[in-house]
Amino acid sequence: MKKYKVGVIGATGMVGQRFVTLMQGHPWFTLTVVAASPRSAGKRYGDVMEGRWQLETPLPDCARDLIIMDAAADAEKIAGMVDFVFSAVDMKKEEIQALEERYAKLECPVVSNNSAHRWTSDVPMVVPEINPEHILVIESQRKRLGTKRGFIAVKSNCSLQSYVPALNPLRDFGLEKVLVCTYQAISGAGKTFETWPEMVDNVIPYIGGEEEKSEKEPMKLWGKVEGGVIVNAEKPAITAQCLRVPVSNGHMAAVFASFREKPSKEEILKRWAEFKGRPQELQLPTAPKQFLHYFTEDNMPQTKLHRNLENGMAVSVGRLREDTQYDYKFVCLSHNTLRGAAGGAVLLAELLCAENYI
Ligand SMILES: NC(=O)c1ccc[n+]([C@@H]2O[C@H](COP(=O)([O-])OP(=O)(O)OC[C@H]3O[C@@H](n4cnc5c(N)ncnc54)[C@H](OP(=O)(O)O)[C@@H]3O)[C@@H](O)[C@H]2O)c1
Numbered sequence: 001m002k003k004y005k006v007g008v009i010g011a012t013g014m015v016g017q018r019f020v021t022l023m024q025g026h027p028w029f030t031l032t033v034v035a036a037s038p039r040s041a042g043k044r045y046g047d048v049m050e051g052r053w054q055l056e057t058p059l060p061d062c063a064r065d066l067i068i069m070d071a072a073a074d075a076e077k078i079a080g081m082v083d084f085v086f087s088a089v090d091m092k093k094e095e096i097q098a099l100e101e102r103y104a105k106l107e108c109p110v111v112s113n114n115s116a117h118r119w120t121s122d123v124p125m126v127v128p129e130i131n132p133e134h135i136l137v138i139e140s141q142r143k144r145l146g147t148k149r150g151f152i153a154v155k156s157n158c159s160l161q162s163y164v165p166a167l168n169p170l171r172d173f174g175l176e177k178v179l180v181c182t183y184q185a186i187s188g189a190g191k192t193f194e195t196w197p198e199m200v201d202n203v204i205p206y207i208g209g210e211e212e213k214s215e216k217e218p219m220k221l222w223g224k225v226e227g228g229v230i231v232n233a234e235k236p237a238i239t240a241q242c243l244r245v246p247v248s249n250g251h252m253a254a255v256f257a258s259f260r261e262k263p264s265k266e267e268i269l270k271r272w273a274e275f276k277g278r279p280q281e282l283q284l285p286t287a288p289k290q291f292l293h294y295f296t297e298d299n300m301p302q303t304k305l306h307r308n309l310e311n312g313m314a315v316s317v318g319r320l321r322e323d324t325q326y327d328y329k330f331v332c333l334s335h336n337t338l339r340g341a342a343g344g345a346v347l348l349a350e351l352l353c354a355e356n357y358i
Pocket of ligand 1: 009010011013015016035036037038040041071072088089090113158187189190191336337340341
C-alpha cells in the first residue's frame with residue numbers, strides 16, 4: 001500500500017494536535033510537515049508544544065522533531081513536500097479561504113476542518129457515511145481552479161455530527177421537522193478548564209454562529225449533486241439552540257423529530273442498528289465498525305463514558321421514546337474533536353484516497 005505524505009496546517013492548535021496524534025501509526029499516512037503561524041515557525045514542534053499540549057495522550061514521536069514551517073510563507077515548499085494537507089487554522093474567514101485555495105492551486109489537495117469554504121457550492125462538505133457521492137463535484141471545482149490534482153474538501157461543523165447521523169437513516173419516513181438542543185464541550189472552543197476557568201460550574205447559553213450552522217449545514221449534507229455543484233435539500237425544517245456546558249470533550253444533543261409517515265420505534269431501532277456507509281464498505285482504517293450505537297439504559301449515553309467509543313468515531317444514541325409535541329425524541333453524543341473535527345477529516349481523507357481523488 002502506498003504511503004501518503006501529509007502536512008498539518010495549524011498543527012499547534014487544539015484540532016491540529018488531534019491531527020498530529022491521529023497520524024502516529026496511521027497505516028496510510030505519514031506526517032511529513034507541521035505548519036502554523038510565523039509565531040511558531042522555525043522552531044522544533046516538541047519545544048513549541050511544551051506547556052501547550054492539551055491532549056490526554058502524550059505528544060507523538062512522529063511530530064516531536066519536525067521543524068514547524070510557516071503555513072503562508074512556505075506554502076509552495078510545503079505543497080512540494082506532501083501529497084495533501086489537513087487544514088485547522090484559526091484566522092479570518094477570507095484569509096482561510098485564500099490560504100486553502102492557494103494550496104489547491106499549488107496542486108496540493110486540502111482536507112479542511114475550517115468553516116471558510118463550507119458554503120462554496122463546488123466544495124464538497126462530507127460526512128463519509130452520509131454523503132460520500134458529493135466528492136464528485138471535485139471535478140468541476142478543479143476546472144474552476146484550473147488544477148489537475150488540487151482541490152478543497154471540507155467536513156461539517158462539530159455540533160451536527162451527533163444528531164445528523166441518527167436522523168440520516170430515517171429520512172425516507174419523510175422527515176419533516178426537527179428541534180435540537182446541543183450541549184457542547186469546551187474543547188470545541190479550543191479551550192480546557194485551565195485556559196477557560198470561567199466554565200467550571202457554569203453554562204453559557206450562546207455559541208457564536210453555532211445555531212445557524214446547526215440548522216443550515218444539514219441541508220448541504222442532504223443536498224444533491226447537479227450540474228457540478230451541490231444543490232441543498234429543502235427539508236426537514238430544523239430549529240436549534242446551542243449551549244456551552246462544563247465538559248472537556250463530547251457534544252450531546254437532545255433531538256425531537258416528526259415524520260410524514262411516522263415509523264414504529266422498532267423500525268427506527270432497526271434502521272440505526274443496520275446503518276452502514278461507504279467507509280464501512282471500504283473498511284477505511286479510521287471507520288467505526290458500528291457507526292450508531294444504541295443504549296437501552298435510561299441514563300445513557302453519558303459524555304464521560306461513551307465519547308471515546310470506537311476511538312471517538314462512533315455516535316452514541318439513547319432514550320428513544322414518543323413525544324407529546326413531536327413524533328419522537330432521543331439523545332445523541334459524539335466526540336467533538338475526534339468524529340466532530342480531526343477524526344472526521346481523517347476519515348474523509350481516507351475516502352478521498354480510496355476513491356482516487358488524492
Ligand atoms: N476545537 C474544535 O473542536 C473545532 C471543531 C470544529 C472546527 N474547529 C475549527 O478549526 C479551526 C482551528 O480550531 P482550534 O480550536 O484548533 O484553534 P486554535 O487552538 O486556536 O489553533 C489555531 C491554529 O491556527 C494557527 N494560526 C493562527 N493564525 C495563523 C496564521 N496567520 N497563519 C498560519 N497559522 C495560523 C495557530 O498557529 P500558532 O500556534 O502559531 O498561533 C494554530 O496552529 C478553527 O477554524 C475552528 O473554528 C474547531
